Amino acid sequence: MDQKNIRNFSIIAHIDHGKSTLADRILELTHAVSARDMRAQVLDSMDLERERGITIKAQAVRVEWKGHQLNLIDTPGHVDFTYEVSRSLQACEGALLVVDAAQGIEAQTLANAYLALENNLEIVPVVNKIDLPQADPEGASRQLAELIGEDPTRVLPISAKTGQGVEDVLDAIIERIPPPAGDVEAAPRALIFDSSYDQYRGVVAFVRVVDGVFRPRMELRTMALNTRFEAQEIGAMNPVMRPLGSLSAGEVGYVITGLKDVSELRVGDTLTAAHHGAAEPLPGYKEVKPMVFAGLFPTDSDDYPELRDALEKLKLSDASLFYEPETSLALGFGFRCGFLGLLHMEIVRERLEREFDLDLLVTAPNVAYRVLPQNVPEWTEVHNPSDMPDAVDEVEEPYIKASVIVPKEYVGAVMELCNDRRGSFDHMEYLAENRVHLTYGLPLAEIVLDFYDALKSRTRGYASFDYDYIGFRKGTLVRVDILVGGDPVDALSLIIHREFAYERGRLLVEKLREEIPRQMFDVAIQAAIGSRVIARETVKARRKDVIAKCYGGDISRKRKLLEKQKAGKKRMKRVGAVDVPQEAFLAVLNLGESKKS
Amino acid sequence: MSGARHLYVHLPFCAHRCGYCDFVTAVGRRGDHAGYVDALLAELELERDLLSPELETVFLGGGTPTFTEPAAFERLLAALPCAGEVTVEANPETVSAELAQLLRRNGVNRVSLGAQTFKRRLLDVLERAAGPDDVRRAVHVLRDAGFDNVSLDLIYGIPGQSVADLEHDLAEALALEPEHISAYELEAKPGTRFTHTHGVELGRQAEAMESYFELVVATLTHAGYRWYETANFCRTGNRDLRSGHNLGYWLAHDYLGIGIGAVSTIGNSRWRNAPSLGGYTSALAEGRRPPREPEELAAGLKETERVMLGLRLDEPLPLAEIEHALDPAGLERLERLGLARRDGPLLTLTDRGRFLGDAVTADLLA
Numbered sequence: 001m002d003q004k005n006i007r008n009f010s011i012i013a014h015i016d017h018g019k020s021t022l023a024d025r026i027l028e029l030t031h032a033v034s035a036r037d038m039r040a041q042v043l044d045s046m047d048l049e050r051e052r053g054i055t056i057k058a059q060a061v062r063v064e065w066k067g068h069q070l071n072l073i074d075t076p077g078h079v080d081f082t083y084e085v086s087r088s089l090q091a092c093e094g095a096l097l098v099v100d101a102a103q104g105i106e107a108q109t110l111a112n113a114y115l116a117l118e119n120n121l122e123i124v125p126v127v128n129k130i131d132l133p134q135a136d137p138e139g140a141s142r143q144l145a146e147l148i149g150e151d152p153t154r155v156l157p158i159s160a161k162t163g164q165g166v167e168d169v170l171d172a173i174i175e176r177i178p179p180p181a182g183d184v185e186a187a188p189r190a191l192i193f194d195s196s197y198d199q200y201r202g203v204v205a206f207v208r209v210v211d212g213v214f215r216p217r218m219e220l221r222t223m224a225l226n227t228r229f230e231a232q233e234i235g236a237m238n239p240v241m242r243p244l245g246s247l248s249a250g251e252v253g254y255v256i257t258g259l260k261d262v263s264e265l266r267v268g269d270t271l272t273a274a275h276h277g278a279a280e281p282l283p284g285y286k287e288v289k290p291m292v293f294a295g296l297f298p299t300d301s302d303d304y305p306e307l308r309d310a311l312e313k314l315k316l317s318d319a320s321l322f323y324e325p326e327t328s329l330a331l332g333f334g335f336r337c338g339f340l341g342l343l344h345m346e347i348v349r350e351r352l353e354r355e356f357d358l359d360l361l362v363t364a365p366n367v368a369y370r371v372l373p374q375n376v377p378e379w380t381e382v383h384n385p386s387d388m389p390d391a392v393d394e395v396e397e398p399y400i401k402a403s404v405i406v407p408k409e410y411v412g413a414v415m416e417l418c419n420d421r422r423g424s425f426d427h428m429e430y431l432a433e434n435r436v437h438l439t440y441g442l443p444l445a446e447i448v449l450d451f452y453d454a455l456k457s458r459t460r461g462y463a464s465f466d467y468d469y470i471g472f473r474k475g476t477l478v479r480v481d482i483l484v485g486g487d488p489v490d491a492l493s494l495i496i497h498r499e500f501a502y503e504r505g506r507l508l509v510e511k512l513r514e515e516i517p518r519q520m521f522d523v524a525i526q527a528a529i530g531s532r533v534i535a536r537e538t539v540k541a542r543r544k545d546v547i548a549k550c551y552g553g554d555i556s557r558k559r560k561l562l563e564k565q566k567a568g569k570k571r572m573k574r575v576g577a578v579d580v581p582q583e584a585f586l587a588v589l590n591l592g593e594s595k596k597s
Numbered sequence: 598m599s600g601a602r603h604l605y606v607h608l609p610f611c612a613h614r615c616g617y618c619d620f621v622t623a624v625g626r627r628g629d630h631a632g633y634v635d636a637l638l639a640e641l642e643l644e645r646d647l648l649s650p651e652l653e654t655v656f657l658g659g660g661t662p663t664f665t666e667p668a669a670f671e672r673l674l675a676a677l678p679c680a681g682e683v684t685v686e687a688n689p690e691t692v693s694a695e696l697a698q699l700l701r702r703n704g705v706n707r708v709s710l711g712a713q714t715f716k717r718r719l720l721d722v723l724e725r726a727a728g729p730d731d732v733r734r735a736v737h738v739l740r741d742a743g744f745d746n747v748s749l750d751l752i753y754g755i756p757g758q759s760v761a762d763l764e765h766d767l768a769e770a771l772a773l774e775p776e777h778i779s780a781y782e783l784e785a786k787p788g789t790r791f792t793h794t795h796g797v798e799l800g801r802q803a804e805a806m807e808s809y810f811e812l813v814v815a816t817l818t819h820a821g822y823r824w825y826e827t828a829n830f831c832r833t834g835n836r837d838l839r840s841g842h843n844l845g846y847w848l849a850h851d852y853l854g855i856g857i858g859a860v861s862t863i864g865n866s867r868w869r870n871a872p873s874l875g876g877y878t879s880a881l882a883e884g885r886r887p888p889r890e891p892e893e894l895a896a897g898l899k900e901t902e903r904v905m906l907g908l909r910l911d912e913p914l915p916l917a918e919i920e921h922a923l924d925p926a927g928l929e930r931l932e933r934l935g936l937a938r939r940d941g942p943l944l945t946l947t948d949r950g951r952f953l954g955d956a957v958t959a960d961l962l963a
Binding site: 549561 | 605780781782784806807808810811827828843846847852854858859860862867869892898901902905906909930933934936951952953954955956957958959960962
């Protein structure tokens with residue numbers, strides 16, 4: 001198709017502001033899918049996405065409107081996937097910026113709107129849910145117009161639910177968003193903005209063709225990773241896969257690669273012809289590195305092979321998941337996994353438990369640290385607190401820029417929270433009379449435990465929050481070890497700012513004392529920095545554990561009790577000579593909840 | 598096979614059901630006593646082949662055996678096979694000179710008295726009918742009748758019982774110079790009225806109870822008693838005053854139990870008679886075995902039980918008998934902790950190991 005009749009766009013919206021509903025209406029209006037057999041919200045294909053109201057993996061759908069080919073490129077809606085969002089946006093010339101008429105602008109909307117502006121996208125502002133009684137379309141329009149420097153009259157009021165105004169949105173896409181401007185005659189170049197794994201057909205690449213033409217059976221290669229394959233099929237989603245004879249400059253579609261491993265294909269990479277391909281890749285590719293790490297252990301150590309298989313399978317469809325085997329004294333065999341962020345971690349965990357029916361024990365998440373060990377000239381990255389060398393010259397930790405939008409009466413509470421968490425104030429502005437946008441620099445480590453929960457509880461759920469990595473910075477960090485009966489419990493080691501080490505150590509030790517059942521001997525529980533003990537508690541030895549009466553009629557009952565007692569012990573993890581129930585580790589790992597409330 | 602050398606006879610009748618009791622009991626029903634004795638004797642007849650011609654012990658437990666209507670009771674005692682040790686459990690208020698005579702002339706040579714505590718207030722909590730004076734009187738009546746083997750049951754850990762109360766109970770019991778004392782911590786058995794009323798309090802005082810157990814053992818051993826089983830103590834001297842019948846259980850011997858709710862273990866078979874009085878008597882009236890709940894003891898379980906029961910005793914267990922049931926690493930760990938000791942071919946628990954007997958056993962078993 002002639003590029004001037006093509007429009008490529010995304011929808012940017014905060015969770016629950018109606019992105020998926022709007023997408024559904026667009027599909028309906030353009031007859032891509034009939035109302036009758038449409039499951040609500042076609043674009044979100046995973047159960048988990050539907051339940052959480054978020055879109056994990058981007059997809060692209062091609063529809064027709066008034067003689068134009070419109071490609072709707074869906075974007076993941078969460079901060080963990082910022083890079084994927086940015087790639088999706090790079091595949092577009094424009095974006096619908098959707099805001100809930102009752103809620104106004106949220107932190108996530110801002111973050112993605114800025115991303116869109118950075119990518120020079122034409123933004124079509126839309127205020128949704130105008131049918132709701134508490135809607136304030138004019139207020140929301142004013143905020144939105146101000147944010148992107150538009151005339152408020154250009155903001156489109158709609159109700160995606162009832163369909164009101166959605167045709168105007170389609171018209172505006174054609175009128176306002178510029179057509180693609182690639183070179184059809186040039187060597188083929190396409191941006192890979194997403195990929196997925198199909199059990200039968202292997203890796204599927206979702207691409208935006210920038211220059212030239214791609215055809216089935218062409219020999220292709222990716223320019224950053226230099227992966228080579230033959231295009232087995234080329235086509236577009238409408239909304240299901242429909243094979244085509246070609247994809248040319250400006251078009252959006254899919255390529256079935258025949259590859260068996262998603263890690264061979266990276267989002268952001270450039271696809272070109274293996275022979276007479278393009279000389280220069282498209283800009284913007286970077287390797288996404290996991291920032292949040294946690295140990296995943298099967299609750300039942302017999303399930304280790306199942307966990308390994310499950311991670312292998314998951315990795316097929318999730319190239320950003322990182323894992324390596326880990327052995328913990330306390331928790332046995334498991335994996336240290338790296339995630340893009342907390343939500344990503346939560347999603348992986350839930351998929352493992354739900355799709356693979358595994359019971360998991362997840363250690364407290366930690367961030368990646370950059371460490372310069374003493375007498376070693378090179379920096380190394382540490383993903384597990386127990387791997388932190390005892391003697392270090394310098395430690396750096398990742399920082400983020402946190403963006404919080406909150407009603408003004410909660411500004412004080414948010415500032416207090418950010419200060420508690422070693423934050424440094426960056427910027428404050430009023431988005432509207434009662435809505436304040438605050439930005440803070442914060443160590444990522446302070447976010448991963450419970451920042452979001454604390455923020456919600458201190459602002460009664462009114463705050464919205466988003467963050468962006470801003471790099472590693474030097475920190476005054478120490479490793480705190482927890483010792484039970486003199487033996488360190490590797491799974492409970494943590495890296496923490498020196499100032500918080502004492503209090504945190506004390507809390508952990510107290511909690512463990514409550515959770516570890518009394519043993520046949522006194523058990524010392526200690527928190528230590530190196531060889532210096534900073535907190536100590538004792539679980540006093542039991543003095544009696546025997547049933548008083550045992551006669552002829554009691555023997556079977558007594559034996560069954562004993563078997564139960566033995567089975568209970570099997571579920572315990574042994575640290576040195578001490579039996580520690582798994583719940584004790586869990587309770588300590590969950591300590592974040594009560595940390596500062 | 599030579600047959601079981603221990604016979605247990607269950608007499609379920611009681612004047613009143615105490616709140617903490619979870620035994621198979623039947624309140625009152627004096628009209629049923631004679632019929633029940635007929636049924637007992639019928640069951641005994643049916644199972645006669647399981648018994649050795651020479652019995653070591655007979656034990657009549659309850660319920661309150663001595664509450665049984667005297668004519669029926671005497672008929673039962675007279676019909677039971679002879680044995681070296683014949684024990685009857687008695688509630689103090691039922692012990693009269695007549696009863697003592699009845700027991701004597703029917704071959705009973707050991708009486709186990711349910712004293713429980715000497716504090717009226719605590720007896721009320723337990724809903725016991727006898728008063729402290731009844732216990733003293735009962736002991737003297739038994740002595741007068743010539744009984745030279747009397748055991749007292751004590752219960753500690755009663756809600757509201759202070760350390761001083763317990764010291765008082767122990768002193769009172771010792772003053773009566775019984776040959777044998779059983780001291781049980783009060784157990785809140787699920788489903789009893791007592792647990793319903795006092796369960797929360799019992800949970801609360803659980804930790805304090807640890808010192809009560811230690812106090813019981815220290816006081817009685819100091820007074821010259823042998824702590825020969827977790828909850829049982831006997832005088833030392835030239836007679837072995839341990840309960841021969843209960844030793845049979847703890848040494849994992851075979852035993853036949855007759856009567857409702859009674860358990861038997863013969864070889865690898867164990868069964869429990871159903872607790873229903875009507876079902877029991879009607880079956881036996883027709884010459885049938887009473888309804889039973891059978892349990893086959895799979896290979897290895899006997900050995901497990903041997904360890905579990907044997908470790909309750911102060912005598913060492915021969916390792917050769919229990920080898921397969923033991924976890925060598927567990928044993929080593931317990932030795933390191935000073936809870937168990939190996940002396941050549943023998944395994945013994947230390948005193949601290951005995952206080953922690955259940956946990957130790959769980960560790961010790963493979």
